[in-house]
Amino acid sequence: MKPYLICHMMPSVDGRIVGDRWKITGGYKEYERTGASFKTDGWMCGRVTMEGYAGKASFSGKAVGRNIPREDFIAPHKGKSYAVALDPSGRLNWKSNHIDADHIVEILAEKVSDSYLEFLQKKNISYIFGGKTQIDLKRVLEKLGKYFQIKKLLLEGGGKINGSFLAAGLIDELSLLLMPVADGTIGTASLFDIETPSRKKSVSRLKLLATKKLTSDILWLRYKVQK
Structure with missing residues (x-):
């Protein structure tokens, strides 16, 4: 069984997600x-x-x-919470095997180098493979x-990444902290960027679960993704 997946983000009212210019007081804390x-x-x-x-x-x-076999590696760890990194080519240069109390799990493609696998093993960082060159998101979950x-x-x-999970039908719930700002920057990453030839397949119907006004006029919206 795959985990229940909640996409938790803090977009502007026009769906942009690069918020370094917004300066919303308390936004990250609320997130x-x-x-x-x-x-x-x-x-x-x-x-x-x-x-x-x-x-x-x-x-x-x-x-x-x-040659290191392309087999999943579960490193010894004490934590029960996890920081999962989608890093198919193996580029993240970790200094530790945890973020705070969260054990790091790398998601890799089999094309990754042997040197990177050795690096992760020495760092006691767990890794799992999602495919040869592309990541099968359902398999990973x-x-x-x-x-x-x-x-x-x-x-x-x-x-x-969000768009890929959504297009694959793998997101169960959306949790959006709608920031009280209109960004309008052309070419900026948005909440979902789906690369698909079919416009019909890129549309997901949502059912509103809850709304709540937070500090600084931030609106918390929760939706169930209908499948």
Whole structure:
């Protein structure tokens, strides 16, 4: 069984998600508080977001003199909460195997280098494979449930990652902190950027679950994704 997936984001009223210019007082604090209220078993982001925790310098290890089997690796760990990084090519240069109390789990493609797998093993960072060159998102979620007993997971990705999960029918709920700002910047990442040839397939119907006004005129919207 795959985990219950909640996409938790804080977009502008026009759907932009790059908020470094918005300067909304208490926005991030409210985002963290509402996210914690779901009591999930972990959270998932893409490589770009995770660089904020790992560092912007990409991994550049030397080639190793052995072939490492493309088998899932579950590192010893004590934590029961997880930080899941979608990093198919293996570029995140981690300094530790955890973020706060959350054990790091890397999602990789089999094209990743042997040197990166060795690096993760030495760091005691768990990793699972999602496919040879592309990531099978459903398969990844099923593995997270099987190996780590993750029953509920926050998705906090960029537009393309969120869009991929939505288009695959894998998001169960949306939790949106609507920021009281209109951005309007052309070319900026939006909440969902779905790369599909079919406009019909990119449309998902939602059912409103709850609304709540928070501090600084932030509106918390919760939707069930209808499937």
